[in-house]
Amino acid sequence: xxxxxxxxxxxxxxxxxxxxxxxxxxxxxxxxxxxxxxxxxxxxxxxxxxxxxxxxxxxxxxxxxxxxxxxxxxxxxxxxxxxxxxxxxxxxxxxxxxxxxxxxxxxxxxxxxxxxxxxxxxxxxxxxxxxxxxxxxxxxxxxxxxxxxxxxxxxxxxxxxxxxxxxxxxxxxxxxxxxxxxxxxxxxxxxxxxxxxxxxxxxxxxxxxxxxxxxxxxxxxxxxxx
Numbered sequence: 001x002x003x004x005x006x007x008x009x010x011x012x013x014x015x016x017x018x019x020x021x022x023x024x025x026x027x028x029x030x031x032x033x034x035x036x037x038x039x040x041x042x043x044x045x046x047x048x049x050x051x052x053x054x055x056x057x058x059x060x061x062x063x064x065x066x067x068x069x070x071x072x073x074x075x076x077x078x079x080x081x082x083x084x085x086x087x088x089x090x091x092x093x094x095x096x097x098x099x100x101x102x103x104x105x106x107x108x109x110x111x112x113x114x115x116x117x118x119x120x121x122x123x124x125x126x127x128x129x130x131x132x133x134x135x136x137x138x139x140x141x142x143x144x145x146x147x148x149x150x151x152x153x154x155x156x157x158x159x160x161x162x163x164x165x166x167x168x169x170x171x172x173x174x175x176x177x178x179x180x181x182x183x184x185x186x187x188x189x190x191x192x193x194x195x196x197x198x199x200x201x202x203x204x205x206x207x208x209x210x211x212x213x214x215x216x217x218x219x220x221x222x223x224x225x226x
Contacts, residue, residue, distance in 0.1 A: 006021075119148045126148070
C-alpha cells in the first residue's frame with residue numbers, strides 16, 4: 001500500500017492538481033494500491049476532488065474535510081502566504097479570523113486559507129491506515145506534523161519519501177533511509193509522475209536505486225528536466 005500525504009486540489013480543467021493528488025493518481029496508474037491522507041475544504045470543489053480521486057482508483061477514506069478552508073484551485077488565490085505546492089498553509093489568522101471572512105461590512109471578502117493539515121489531522125488520518133509499504137510526504141510540513149508522519153512510516157516499516165523545496169528543507173532529522181526529493185521550481189507535469197512511479201516501484205519491492213532508475217526510464221525525467 002502506498003500512502004500519499006498532502007492537500008489535493010483542482011486545476012482550471014477540473015482535473016486533480018497539487019503534488020499529493022497528482023502523485024497519488026500517477027502511483028495508481030502505475031499499478032499501486034494508493035490511499036491519500038490529507039484534507040480538502042468542505043465545499044463543492046472538495047466534493048469534486050473526492051470524486052476524481054475515486055475515478056482514478058485512489059482511496060480517500062482518510063481525506064478530512066475542513067469547513068474553515070477552501071479546496072486548493074490552480075485558478076484561484078487562497079488566503080495563504082506560502083505557495084500551496086511548496087510551502088505550508090498559513091494559520092487562519094493570516095487571512096483574518098474566520099468570523100471576519102466575508103462579513104457584510106467588508107469591502108472585499110478575504111480568501112479562505114487552504115484546508116488545515118497539522119500534526120493532529122495527520123495522526124487522525126493515518127489512524128485509518130492499517131498497512132503501509134511506502135509513505136510519500138508530498139508537501140513541506142512543520143516539525144510536529146513531519147514527526148508524526150515519520151514515526152508512522154517507522155511503525156509500519158514503510159519506505160519514506162519526502163518532498164522538500166529548496167527554500168524549506170525538512171524541519172526534523174529524518175531516518176537515514178528516507179528519500180528526500182527537491183521540488184523543481186518549474187514542472188511540466190513529469191515530476192509528480194516521476195515520484196508516483198518511484199513510489200509504485202518501491203511498493204513492488206524494488207530497491208530505492210532500482211526504483212529510481214525505473215521511474216526515470218519510464219518518465220524520461222532527465223531529458224524533461226534539461
